[in-house]
Amino acid sequence: MNEDNHSMKRVAIIGGGPAGLMAAEVLSGHGLQVAVFDAMPSVGRKFLLAGKGGMNITHSEPIDAFLGRYGARREQIAPLLDAFGPHALREWIHGLGIETFVGTSGRVFPTDMKAAPLLRAWLHRLREAGVRFHMRHRWQGWEGKPADGKLRFATPSGEQVVHADAVLLALGGGSWARLGSDGAWVPLLAAQGIAVRPLQPANCGFDVPWSEHFRTRFAGEPVKSVVASVVDAQGQTHTRQGEFVISASGIEGGLVYALSAHLREAIALHGEATLTLDLAPGKDLQRVTDEVAHPRGSRSMASHLQSRVGIHGVKAGLLRELASKETYADPRRLAQAIKALPLKLVAPRPIDEAISSAGGVAFEALDAHLMLRDVPGVFCAGEMLDWEAPTGGYLLTGCFASGRAAGLGALAWLAGRP
Secondary structure, eight states: OOHHHHTTOEEEEEOOSHHHHHHHHHHHTTTOEEEEEOSSSSSOHHHHHHTTTOOOOEEOSOHHHHHHTTGGGHHHHHHHHHHSOHHHHHHHHHHTTOOEEEOTTSEEEETTOOSHHHHHHHHHHHHHTTOEEEOSOEEEEESSOGGGTEEEEEETTEEEEEEOSEEEEOOOOSSOGGGTOOOTTHHHHHTTTOOEEEEEEESOOEEOOOOHHHHHHHTTOEEEEEEEEEEOTTSOEEEEEEEEEEOSSEEESHHHHHTHHHHHHHHHHHSOEEEEEESSTTSOHHHHHHHHHSOOTTSOHHHHHHHHHOOOHHHHHHHHHHSOHHHHTOHHHHHHHHHSEEEEEOEEOOGGGSSEEEEEEOGGGBOTTSBBTTSTTEEEOGGGBSOOOOTTTHHHHHHHHHHHHHHHHHHHHHHTOO
16 A cells, blocks of 8 residues: 555544544554544543443454344444454454453453543554544534535534545444434435434333332332343244343343343334243242242241242332232242243333434445445444444444444545545
């Protein structure tokens, strides 16, 4: 590659999250003028907030299982992770002087569990490479045709027009608007005839019409050591073990997030979704039936279930909330409810409460290098693409990998132009 041929070419990256910054890193090493624009006062704000509870950067599970986390978009995400997967991401982090470790769950974290040192080291390296950052620049679309490369920005000092030889969009999805991911780019791309799937909440909580008694008593309580399952639109059952939290409006937490795509789709199809809960994992139905049917003498049912089956606290509350009096009167039916308690979910929580979003720029609108087929020279990366993944490092890994792929795509496209 002739770096002199690139020295006057300018690339505008719109969006300063992991995808945009990774694209900036790829491009800045090849003699290009790289500028990152972001609507917020500083870059990486969602990245920093996500790392407050411990920066889960990726996951150590086998790659086939890892790819399975991307569901219907596995085929599109696989080439990105082949080029820059979990192992390569860890090595890249080590190159920033940040060590990592694998937790007991298989999740990968920086040794200090924080996002800020990683981001600081990264931004220092990008600035040393000549990347320029323009904060409080909100993209307003193009002036004239996109092919003219004139980008409109609203800034504190008024509207500005910036010319670029290539544009890389990494604008995030529609969740956490206060951190910049507000989906305001959707109509700008739709106006150009670009296929954009509607943005929807992902890794989100769901509404349940709790009784006032249950809501008052148990909101905020974690439901630990349960197995949850849901049947998708194709009739396939998806099962996960873990924990979730009772909220005032319904349920949320890691176990719910892992199944959120299937739950959301079931609600869209049927108006509600059923999450089936096994409150006594590790005990088969026959054992639970025998324990429930054991004579309880003068003990209350609550005391009986706690001593014989381990059902107490919020689990006992759930059982009382969802099982009928007739079920409690029949040991066999009560045992079945403990092992397969149906919980009706009526709606996902609003997208701005979600950890991430589904939908976005359709992969069918992009070529293999993540360039828009109908708008040459414009590339897309990160959460604004039409994919989703559960928490656990999968979201971040996908953002890093797509940012790198789009950066390399822009580099190759520019190399073929005079």
